[in-house]
Amino acid sequence: MSRETSETKTRILQASLHLLELGGGKGVRMSDIAKRAGISRQAVYLHFPTRAALLVATTHYLDDLRGSEDRLAPSRAAKTGTERLDAFIEAWGSYIPEIHGIAKALMAMAETDIEAREAWSTRMQDMREGCEAAIKALVDDDVLTAEHSIEQATDILWTMLSIRTWEQLTRECGWSQALYLKKTKALARRVFIASL
Amino acid sequence: MSRETSETKTRILQASLHLLELGGGKGVRMSDIAKRAGISRQAVYLHFPTRAALLVATTHYLDDLRGSEDRLAPSRAAKTGTERLDAFIEAWGSYIPEIHGIAKALMAMAETDIEAREAWSTRMQDMREGCEAAIKALVDDDVLTAEHSIEQATDILWTMLSIRTWEQLTRECGWSQALYLKKTKALARRVFIASL
DNA sequence: TGATTACTTGACATAGTGTCAATTGACATG
DNA sequence: CATGTCAATTGACACTATGTCAAGTAATCA
Known part of the structure; x- marks a missing residue:
């Protein structure tokens, strides 16, 4: 639906997806995702309010991709x-x-x-x-x-x-x-x- | 196998079992179990080294019971x-x-x-x-x-x-x-x- | 020049597990 | 009676992870 997805947001989603796919869903932390996206942990919260919301967004992102x-x-x-x-x-x-x-x-x-x-x-x-x-x-x-x-x-x-x-x-x-x-x-x- | 299970240990196991059965396994904390067993949270660790060990012991206890x-x-x-x-x-x-x-x-x-x-x-x-x-x-x-x-x-x-x-x-x-x-x-x- | 936006850093609250040290009370034994 | 031991208590603390907040920075736009 809503495009206008910022570049950083996309980088976060990519990072999240990559780590989740890699580790089989095992203990992927907000800090892990932030590190891989090349931003600070707190900055992730500028784009996604909670870890749950990020995970949900990641599934939608995956659906779009695949x-x-x-x-x-x-x-x-x-x-x-x-x-x-x-x-x-x-x-x-x-x-x-x-x-x-x-x-x-x-x-x-x-x-x-x-x-x-x-x-x-x-x-x-x-x-x-x-x-x-x-x-x-x-x-x-x-x-x-x-x-x-x-x-x-x-x-x-x-x-x-x-x-x-x-x-x-x-x-x-x-x-x-x-x-x-x-x-x-x-x-x-x-x-x-x-x-x- | 090993009997000699102390009275307190049994009370902990009963408390654990009760809460686990009741709540469908949802977020039962060490402090909840301790409270129901009528002892301090720290005292639970005198009998079971970790939460995992307590859960495992609880399953064995259940098997014995049932x-x-x-x-x-x-x-x-x-x-x-x-x-x-x-x-x-x-x-x-x-x-x-x-x-x-x-x-x-x-x-x-x-x-x-x-x-x-x-x-x-x-x-x-x-x-x-x-x-x-x-x-x-x-x-x-x-x-x-x-x-x-x-x-x-x-x-x-x-x-x-x-x-x-x-x-x-x-x-x-x-x-x-x-x-x-x-x-x-x-x-x-x-x-x-x-x-x- | 000044405002806005995105991000950074560091500090902090919260929740839960697990550890540690000092203390208490009961009970047993010499 | 004195001593030791055992079980448990209290309070403090470390650790991990999420989530929040405030202050500062750097780039961009008007």
């Missing part, structure tokens, strides 16, 4: 419900590693900070809409498993595709990104598609 | 693999709400503290063994879906039964505990059992 909307184009263009499900998992699942650092920081912050919690919640709600659209495409094709309502199926897909689930499978279980994508797609088909 | 081992008896006694899978989900899934508060605190601490991370990791690894046993029972009955190796099936079940997944479904999606159990069992059958 064009999160465009990623969903193939999903929306899919001909069949099954294809759409696959495409959505591919798109979101491939986006996760890129946003993981910042997501982790925001999730941690959300434990204590309301602003951060709401920002995170909104983002996840957006993602949920993608899940719902994919599920509805299955319903349109009349292939959704009978045992799930649309809402419950959406809940399940949303949970399968959560960042925490991705973390557990790739970090704790050591799955490669490719394996994660392949298995998640197969799992989703098995769970949601009736005609197997 | 007899986490006994819960798995029905699972181990199950006749068929499918029954075992159901019984394991029932046992662990019912345990989650009881440990959720302390688990959340420990998970949050694990982000920064090595001691906490290792303690948590060990507990989750224990749980994973239960998953593996359930999966192996399916293999023994020759009903495990062909597409999963034992290890991958274990990974998937482990993730399905993670605390994060429970949190998402019951907290974010508003599922009741009963619905969570029912759906999780159904999902596990659908994913792992071939002869459907």
Whole structure:
């Protein structure tokens, strides 16, 4: 929306993003970000009122950079419900590693900070809409498993595709990104598609 | 193992457990615990060197209280693999709400503290063994879906039964505990059992 | 020349963990 | 009774990180 972003503001966002991506979201302090942006710690507060606000702004900055909307184009263009499900998992699942650092920081912050919690919640709600659209495409094709309502199926897909689930499978279980994508797609088909 | 737990130590653990269960793991401070145990904040450190150590000790205390081992008896006694899978989900899934508060605190601490991370990791690894046993029972009955190796099936079940997944479904999606159990069992059958 | 803007420096408040030293009260033992 | 020990108390302090405030500087614009 609002352009007119000052050069320094952008430098701060770049610094924030870089450190967050690098360190996997681990303890990135205001002073770290300031140092990398080449300004004093206090100057950061001239642009962002709190750490939470900076983290939130960083996610928006990342979205702008990576064009999160465009990623969903193939999903929306899919001909069949099954294809759409696959495409959505591919798109979101491939986006996760890129946003993981910042997501982790925001999730941690959300434990204590309301602003951060709401920002995170909104983002996840957006993602949920993608899940719902994919599920509805299955319903349109009349292939959704009978045992799930649309809402419950959406809940399940949303949970399968959560960042925490991705973390557990790739970090704790050591799955490669490719394996994660392949298995998640197969799992989703098995769970949601009736005609197997 | 080591008995000889002093009365005060026990009071601290009780206080810790109570506050953690109550507040859902939200910001329970050393001073809160001390106050509830009826001693000074500094006195807590006479019994537990760090907050992390206290949290870890609290989980062990909870296990002793609730007899986490006994819960798995029905699972181990199950006749068929499918029954075992159901019984394991029932046992662990019912345990989650009881440990959720302390688990959340420990998970949050694990982000920064090595001691906490290792303690948590060990507990989750224990749980994973239960998953593996359930999966192996399916293999023994020759009903495990062909597409999963034992290890991958274990990974998937482990993730399905993670605390994060429970949190998402019951907290974010508003599922009741009963619905969570029912759906999780159904999902596990659908994913792992071939002869459907 | 003077005002405005962006930034700097240094000091400070606050919150929470963890440490330390000096002290108190209870109880046990020679 | 004297002594020592143990558990706990109090108060002070170090440390880390966020966030605030005031005073000063340097560049730019009118």
